[in-house]
Amino acid sequence: MADVSLVDISKRFGAVEAVRNLSLSIADGEFVVLLGPTGAGKTTTLRLIAGLERPDRGIVVIRGRDVTREVPADRDVAFVFQQYSLYPHLTVYDNLAFPLRSPAHRTDESLIRRRVQHVAELLHIEQKLGNRATALSGGEMQRVAIGRALVREPAVYLMDEPLSSLDAKLRAELRLELKRIQRELGTTILYVTHDQIEAMTMADRIGVMNEGELIQLGTPRDIYERPESAYVASRLGMPTINLVPAEALAGQSPPEARTAGLRTEHIRIFPPYHPGPRARVYLVEHLGDQNHVHLRLDAHSLVTLADPAQELKAGDEVSLEFREPLYFDQRGNRIVTQRRPA
Ligand SMILES: Nc1ncnc2c1ncn2[C@@H]1O[C@H](COP(=O)(O)OP(=O)(O)OP(=O)(O)O)[C@@H](O)[C@H]1O
Structure with a gap:
């Protein structure tokens, strides 16, 4: 009861x-x-x-x-x-x-x-x-x-x-x-x-x-x-989920998506020679056990976390990989996508 x-x-x-x-x-x-x-x-x-x-x-x-x-x-x-x-x-x-x-x-x-x-x-x-x-x-x-x-x-x-x-x-x-x-x-x-x-x-x-x-x-x-x-x-997750226009993900988004939601675990940072969208680091905040990395992807700002062992500094060019981000339609409702098998 x-x-x-x-x-x-x-x-x-x-x-x-x-x-x-x-x-x-x-x-x-x-x-x-x-x-x-x-x-x-x-x-x-x-x-x-x-x-x-x-x-x-x-x-x-x-x-x-x-x-x-x-x-x-x-x-x-x-x-x-x-x-x-x-x-x-x-x-x-x-x-x-x-x-x-x-x-x-x-x-x-x-x-x-x-x-x-x-x-x-x-x-x-x-x-x-x-x-x-x-x-x-x-x-x-x-x-x-x-x-x-x-x-x-x-x-x-x-x-x-x-x-x-x-x-x-x-x-x-x-x-x-x-x-x-x-x-x-x-x-x-x-x-x-x-x-x-x-x-x-x-x-x-x-x-x-x-x-x-x-x-x-x-x-x-x-x-x-x-x-x-x-x-x-956007209520849960630190740093707050990055919401960017779906087209910023260069063809990766489902057609009905207007916005992509990128949490820190959806963003992987690689050296610039790795294939994938290019971004630039514009600020690294050192928090001790983690780094907050602020990135510029075209006109969009992204914040994510990175291992302090990963050497990144302001001005670096990097290549990004987006893994299973969330997608939202024009009313802001999430689009349910098929998950990749683990
Ligand atoms: N006694 C009251 N008289 C007039 N307006 C009120 C009264 N109590 C609450 N409100 C209004 O009702 C709305 C909801 O208030 P409530 O305190 O429930 O929000 P809350 O989610 O608990 O916010 P907070 O996190 O700031 O405590 C607010 O706009 C508030 O100004």
């Missing part, structure tokens, strides 16, 4: 249609990530599930129950926001225990102790239980904020960029921990982010949103390898 379903939801704020005809089912124990640019409607989707907004149209179903008309407290959800929102005067223990002591979830103190202890261990903050919330680092505060949601064991966790205020190292660490905890506890999570690495590494399925619509929903691999459109293709 799907734990959370949105059925044909729309929500308008004045002239802005924040969410449009959105249907989404999240299975029990599934980790779904909503990815999309600012203003795409991601936060509004979470707020509609939490009951912080009422849809103009459509219904919200949690654990098989239509909760569309219910207030937030009656829905079985926990929300983790981008900012920690802890009670500064309380200890870590009391912050974690707080949701279990609310009138809506009155719980026996010995059970509270066990739950708090368990969650503190999961998040590696058991040494900090006696500290005041203000005596914590940013990363520890955000762990407590996540922990406050985890003590409750609701039907679904709604997380709105919970790691975005942290530095890169902590974000990478907590990303792994969150995924581990989700696997261990079998929790259902709907998670909003701008960060494609978070989406790729944590999600069972990614939903790509744009202008209030869910435009593709699939596994990270599906979204990356089989994007339905050039727009979806």
Whole structure:
């Protein structure tokens, strides 16, 4: 049974249609990530599930129950926001225990102790239980904020960029921990982010949103390898997929293609005597383990990655080979091409 379903939801704020005809089912124990640019409607989707907004149209179903008309407290959800929102005067223990002591979830103190202890261990903050919330680092505060949601064991966790205020190292660490905890506890999570690495590494399925619509929903691999459109293709991949007119690929493109999408793995760089389209290197950025190579192919700019061992410098002429690029028609929809046998 799907734990959370949105059925044909729309929500308008004045002239802005924040969410449009959105249907989404999240299975029990599934980790779904909503990815999309600012203003795409991601936060509004979470707020509609939490009951912080009422849809103009459509219904919200949690654990098989239509909760569309219910207030937030009656829905079985926990929300983790981008900012920690802890009670500064309380200890870590009391912050974690707080949701279990609310009138809506009155719980026996010995059970509270066990739950708090368990969650503190999961998040590696058991040494900090006696500290005041203000005596914590940013990363520890955000762990407590996540922990406050985890003590409750609701039907679904709604997380709105919970790691975005942290530095890169902590974000990478907590990303792994969150995924581990989700696997261990079998929790259902709907998670909003701008960060494609978070989406790729944590999600069972990614939903790509744009202008209030869910435009593709699939596994990270599906979204990356089989994007339905050039727009979806450009949401995942570092550097961003190169979109060039199909004719730039010199007869290689199918006739109906208007645009070719070249990811770094679709571009191979050879010395100039190798057959293939000629390009010129105009910038090489050294990133340590990789080089970002900026190329000019006729009037088009391409960015790709290269092994630092491959000697390339600005001004070099090179020959390119394009291997199984993606192709898009004039509406930007991907053209499904036959893959070469491996
Ligand atoms: N309470 C509100 N009143 C008016 N407009 C709103 C309100 N909440 C959201 N919007 C508008 O709805 C659209 C979707 O906003 P939403 O916050 O859901 O986007 P988002 O994808 O979460 O963006 P971000 O990544 O910046 O958080 C935006 O145009 C936003 O300005």
